[in-house]
Amino acid sequence: MSVDERDPLTGHRTTGHEWNGITELNTRVPRAVWWAIGLTHAWAVLMWFLLPSWPLVTTYTKGLLGVDQRQLVAGQLAAAARDHDQWMSRIASEDLPTIRGDKELMATVAEVAPALWGDNCQACHGRVATGGPGFPDLVDKSWLWGGDDDAVLETIRVGVNSAHPDTRTSQMLAFGAGGMLTRDEIRTVATYVQSLSGLATPDDATRQAGAQLFADNCASCHGDDGTGDTSLGAPNLTDAFWLYGSDSETLFRTIYGGRHGWMPTWESRLSEAQRKILALYVLNVLPEKQ
Template sequence: MKPERDPVTGRLTTGHEWNGLTELDTPVPKPVYFFLIVFLLFCVGYWLLMPAWPLGTTYTKGLLHQDERASVTARVKAAAEQRASWTSMIEVDHAATVLEDAALMARVRETGRTLFADNCAMCHGMEARGGPGFPSLVSGTPLWGATTDALFQTIMVGINSDHPDSRTSQMPAFGRDGILDATQIDAVVAYVRSLSQPIAPTDRIAKGRELFAANCAACHGEGGNGNSEIGVPDLTDTRWIYGGDSASIRQSIWRGRQGHMPSWDGRLQLWQRRVLALYLVDLRRHAP
């Protein structure tokens, strides 16, 4: 079919026909060409001015020499310099001095909350109240002490971690290793529960007291009050790491326990570890 002029629009057809329908030879609108040219010019300009094309092990740097990595590094450095006015005080001032400084503690609370959420909350919870297998940091006596220095040391070296100075502790598996039989373990469970709960004295509890003195008191103390020098928990309160019901206590005695906390020595800076320790002390002071 030869091109013909459309009687309605007056435009020539392309000469193509599909089932009686002819196609108009309509040119591309000029604005489309305009925007295509503008886009092309923008691309060429961007390729010349900004980093753009890979060249094996490197890339075109661009005439403006823009570098996002250098820009971010510069911003991080500027932020660190801005923080230095108070982080330097955190590093060198005595903990008691910082705790009494309202302005510094406002910084500690704000920054510590973020540091704790990013590094600690996945185990200890956002409110630092712990959970199954993870101790509360706001109530009870922390395994290795509640002072700022003790908390700072724990944060730095970890517990049963790969740090050369890691705090180390482990509860033996009295049942699995055959130190106590099932009947003896049941007696110890009854006695341990009686330390924190009002339970009427029984022969089993009396037997458990004897077994406790012979096997457990060396670490937990004669009264079961624990020992923060070697990371041993207090058994006389109601705050349990692995559960205070009979089944949980029996499980702990039977198979033993060995908690783990990573060292933050190489992950957090000195001032960050001190902020975390101060933040936890402050949480404990204001915990309900």
């Protein structure tokens, strides 16, 4: 193609080169492109004047606005803390019954608690605190470590079998693996335990043998009547709530291998006010919702 060739469609000249049949027009750069370049570059230069931008040898240009992202964040955090402080300081200083009596404060608790719950507790105890195998249901009124204000607050603070020095400690022994009970004995005592809450109706011989095994091995923690002991975290075995499951197979596994639950301590992660909010959420807000 010669230099003088024109594209019949556009009337523009080509550059005169050709590569494998491809040619190029020598069309001038559209004016809109120059305008757009001008605008974007002007904006960029303006930003360079306003914001921290170009490095100098040991420092950098600070910008006319004097913006600094660290100061901005620090300021925003301080402002947020001031906002929280109106209600957070009251929750921190007052006891739970007083907070319960204050409708407005309880409304704040109900507003703040779900996100706190979702980010810290939900992974184990579930969305509405109904728990799951190995993780206690917190709305069923069957408390492992007690359900009054102080007990709940203390459990949240120190956790169970956690790294906290004051941690609540509990362990169910591995009666089968530890050689204390034979497999048959485990089955017998399991059936007996089921009968306590009406889940099984064993014959008299089994019941008696089971009761004897229970008295010898289990009663020291779970109590003579199997109603448990909240000072040891030993569950009540006579109610309808089961931590690991009430079927024969699960009970066998529980008695054979023992159980060693775990809950982290929240003292270093959540403030006292936040822990109170969670206690109120579990004790008041959630039950009211259900």
